[in-house]
Amino acid sequence: MDFNDIIGYALRIGVVLSAIFIVLGIIFLFTFQGSNGFSITQIASPNSIVNSSIFMPYEIPSGLPILRPLDYIYLGLMILIATPVIRVLLGIIQFAIERNKLYTIITIVVFFNLMFAIFLLPILIGK
Numbered sequence: 001m002d003f004n005d006i007i008g009y010a011l012r013i014g015v016v017l018s019a020i021f022i023v024l025g026i027i028f029l030f031t032f033q034g035s036n037g038f039s040i041t042q043i044a045s046p047n048s049i050v051n052s053s054i055f056m057p058y059e060i061p062s063g064l065p066i067l068r069p070l071d072y073i074y075l076g077l078m079i080l081i082a083t084p085v086i087r088v089l090l091g092i093i094q095f096a097i098e099r100n101k102l103y104t105i106i107t108i109v110v111f112f113n114l115m116f117a118i119f120l121l122p123i124l125i126g127k
Contacts, residue, residue, distance in 0.1 A: 003094045007087060014083030018076045025072030035069035043070070052077075085114055 025035075034040055036050075043050045055074055063071030088111045095104040 003090075003097070007090050007094070010086055010090060011083060014079055014086065018080035018083065021072050021076030021079060023076075025069045025074075025076060028067055028069035028072060032067070032069060036063070036071075038070075081118070085111075085118070088114060 029035055029040065029043070035043065038050050042048060050070070052074065055070065057074075057078065060071045060075050060078070064075070088107060091107045092104060092111060095107055
């Protein structure tokens, strides 16, 4: 199997999994008329207090077995965000296997920029 096929499969799997979790979350949201103690109108309001700052990523898995809709939606969004990051990581591996030092280094820099923007920048801006 060609490495480009592996990258293609990783991207497809990430997008499909993300869509499945988001659609399930939306179905549960309308079925249960809300989530995590919030009504649909509170969640959908333009001035809603429901946003990603009140949900911690480590809390999401505990909401899946009890069918909390917002946890499904946030998991789908996290998978969607992780998909291109995984693609960049696979690019590092691909260039390293090809022994292309320049592109390996450039892709490593891109990967660290992504990690900085996803994990450290929100902390620095929040202070």
